[in-house]
Amino acid sequence: MSDPETETRMLRVYRFKRGDGGEHFDEFEVPTGPRTTVLDALRWIQLNRDPSLAVRHSCLHASCGTCGVQVDGHEELACVCAMRDQGQEVTVEPLANLPILTDLVVDMDEFFARFPDEHPIIRRSEGEYVRLEDCIECGLCLSACPVAATSRHYVGPAALVAAQRLLEEPRGADCEAVVDWADRPEAAWGCHVGLECTRACPADAIPAERIMALRHRLTLDGKDGGS
Amino acid sequence: MSGSPAAELPGTADRAAPGPVHHKGPGPAPSGWLDPRGRGLGGRTFALHRITGIALLVYLYVHLGVLSMLLIGRSAWGDFLSVVTAKGFLAFDVVLMFGLLFHAFNGIRVALVGSGVAVSHQRALFWAATVIGAPLLVYAALHVFGGT
Amino acid sequence: MLGHPSNRTARVWRWTVGSGVALLVLATVHMIAQHFVVGGTGGLRTYQQVLDYLANPVIFVLECGFLFAVTIHGLLGLRGILLDLSPGPRLRQWIDPGLWVLGTLTISYGLVLLITLAIRA
Numbered sequence: 001m002s003d004p005e006t007e008t009r010m011l012r013v014y015r016f017k018r019g020d021g022g023e024h025f026d027e028f029e030v031p032t033g034p035r036t037t038v039l040d041a042l043r044w045i046q047l048n049r050d051p052s053l054a055v056r057h058s059c060l061h062a063s064c065g066t067c068g069v070q071v072d073g074h075e076e077l078a079c080v081c082a083m084r085d086q087g088q089e090v091t092v093e094p095l096a097n098l099p100i101l102t103d104l105v106v107d108m109d110e111f112f113a114r115f116p117d118e119h120p121i122i123r124r125s126e127g128e129y130v131r132l133e134d135c136i137e138c139g140l141c142l143s144a145c146p147v148a149a150t151s152r153h154y155v156g157p158a159a160l161v162a163a164q165r166l167l168e169e170p171r172g173a174d175c176e177a178v179v180d181w182a183d184r185p186e187a188a189w190g191c192h193v194g195l196e197c198t199r200a201c202p203a204d205a206i207p208a209e210r211i212m213a214l215r216h217r218l219t220l221d222g223k224d225g226g227s
Numbered sequence: 228m229s230g231s232p233a234a235e236l237p238g239t240a241d242r243a244a245p246g247p248v249h250h251k252g253p254g255p256a257p258s259g260w261l262d263p264r265g266r267g268l269g270g271r272t273f274a275l276h277r278i279t280g281i282a283l284l285v286y287l288y289v290h291l292g293v294l295s296m297l298l299i300g301r302s303a304w305g306d307f308l309s310v311v312t313a314k315g316f317l318a319f320d321v322v323l324m325f326g327l328l329f330h331a332f333n334g335i336r337v338a339l340v341g342s343g344v345a346v347s348h349q350r351a352l353f354w355a356a357t358v359i360g361a362p363l364l365v366y367a368a369l370h371v372f373g374g375t
Numbered sequence: 376m377l378g379h380p381s382n383r384t385a386r387v388w389r390w391t392v393g394s395g396v397a398l399l400v401l402a403t404v405h406m407i408a409q410h411f412v413v414g415g416t417g418g419l420r421t422y423q424q425v426l427d428y429l430a431n432p433v434i435f436v437l438e439c440g441f442l443f444a445v446t447i448h449g450l451l452g453l454r455g456i457l458l459d460l461s462p463g464p465r466l467r468q469w470i471d472p473g474l475w476v477l478g479t480l481t482i483s484y485g486l487v488l489l490i491t492l493a494i495r496a
Contacts, residue, residue, distance in 0.1 A: 016246060023247060073251070073265030093249060096259075100246035107246070146270050149251050149259020151459045185458045189384045192277070192455070193341045194260075195269030195349060208269075209346050216343020218385040260459075277456065284449040291481070294488055301422040308421070327406075331399060338392045370411060 006033050009083060011041055013053065014093040016100050025091070026050070032083040038092060039067055039078035042104070054103040062202055065138030068095050069104050075140035075200040095143035097156075111139045114155040115162060116181045134205040135161065141207050144200035147190055154190040157197035157207040163187075164214040183218050191215070268353060276333050279326040286323060317371050324367040332356030387451060394448035401441040408434065430496035435489065442485040450474045450481075 008029050016023045028049050030041045042055045057067040060079045067078040070093040072086065083090065098106040141157035142148050148156050163182045166173050182188045191211050198208040251262045261278075263271050296303040310316070336352040339345040345352060408428065409420060420428060429435055457470050 014249075018244065018246060070249075070265070075265075096249045096251050099248050102246070106249075144265075144270075146251075146260040146262075146266070146273060147459060149262075151461045153461050154459075183384055185384055185387075185455070189388055190459070191341075192260075192273050192459075193269065193337050193349075194266075194273035195340075196267060199267045199269070212340060212343040212346045214343075215341060215385075215388070219342050219388060221385065280449075280452045281456070284453060287445060287449055288481075291485060291488070297422065297425060297492055298488065304422040304425070327402070331402070334395050335399070338395060341388070342392065367411075 006031050008032070009041075009086070010089040011045065012089060012091040013042070013045070013104070014091075015053075015103055017052075017102055026053075030083075034084055036083045037079055038069070038071055038076065038081040038083060038086075038090070041083055041090075042078060042092065054101075054105050056105045063136060065136030065203075068138040068140045068143070069093065070095060070143065075144045077138060077140070077202045080202070095139050097142050097145070097148040098139060106139070108137075108139060111137070111142060111156075111158070114142075115159045116178065134203045135207075136203045138202065140200040140202060141197035144196040146194045146196060147192055151186070151190060153186045155187050157191075157211060160188055160191070160214060161205060161207045161210040164210045164217075167214070167217065179218065179221065182214055183221075188215050188218055268350060272333055272336075272353060276330060276337065279330040282326050283330060286326075314372075320371045321364075321368045324371070325364055328360045328364055328367075332360045387454070390447060391451045391455075394444045394451070397440065397444040398448055401437060401444055404437055405441050426492060426496040429489065429493045435493050438489055439486065442482060442489070446478050446481045446485070450478045 009032050011028045011030050012025045013028065014023065015026050028045045030044055032041060039055070039057055039060070042053065043057075046053050046055070055067065055069075055078070057079060058064040059066075062077050062080045065077070069076060069078050070091075071078070071081055072091050073093075075095065078092075092104065094100050094104045095106050098108070098110050101107050135158060137158065139158070145154070145157055147154050160182065163178050166178055167175055184190075188211065191208075193208075193212075195208040197211075198206050201207055250259045251265065260274055263274060266274070293307065296307045333353070333356060336349060336356060339352065340349045429438065454470060454474055458467070462470065
């Protein structure tokens, strides 16, 4: 007997395989219940319809930041995005503004490459605690950012927030170098106050507010830079 | 095993090529900021701020060009006035007033938020600007059309 | 990654905001004085009314200030948009000089216009 709370929804899933022709969307009818997430639906497709569908995930509870996708144009962590909150037809695409490796998997190297080279702010979390609190490095902010959609040189919200975090608590870091890095058109001044990053952030890291705090510091610093 | 067997497999070069970059927006990458889909208040006001800014800059140069008729003399300026006071042109004036008011009021909001002041009040600032700007636009429209 | 030149671009933001604040005052004066206190002709001044208006030295100074502020603000905004288009290094090095030339020409033309009309008044 079928569960009365189960209903079928259509998933339009972005597909791209290197060397196998161009990009396209595949449609799948997926049974969903009240607690089904977008990630559950994608894994159901993998298990029951198309094992070649690639989607990256790990923790299943919004703490690893690996399953970021666009659901009907909104940046979401697939593992905590409820299918019942979506329409009958749901379009799932990879994150924007990052190169696609395959299907829904983007190359996060380009995300981390935007951080200042001399300050590995969020990648060295073991041993030397300089990690940005709250940020789960999911890349949703970069995908949502209208400036990153235009400018490939813009470093994006996460890197700027990490810089601000470092300035708030330097722990011996070279603040002047961070200020120099941030005080560029491609960094703090590339932000045009669209505030989409805070809206997209699933971890409440409030990136826009941190970027504005960074700009406040740069605005008041003057030509000497201060620190 | 000698060499790199993987390099000899068919399709290896295709698989090594970087994948496409997905962008929001109706066209190529530079149009991403224009796309209102999936955007919130901040993203949409940013797009409109930029559109009105570009339009006002274009208008500035048209305006300066048109003012050269003042240099030509009284009759040239009189002829120009008779054209631009037609109803169609006056409607354009109202659109221009909207652009000016939106860019000015949203500019105050962007300046305050973008300088790290009143960041948490960005939404309230938008609605305050709307409450003040909308009656001003209505007044300007009535004045422009009422003055004919 | 891009290089990290120590160009203090905060000053561009300060100039943009500063010229914007100046414009709030100067554009309001310009709009009210030029278009909202004049009866008839859709709020536009006749040739003689324009000359009479610019004959006032305070108004002349305010209009000159408006010309400077609007040119600076507009071209700094254009600079931001151009930089967002990710120009290559060769193209990018022409943006600032190009905008300086355009701004200088714009202000020069505007000043010639204002001074000529003020002399005729």
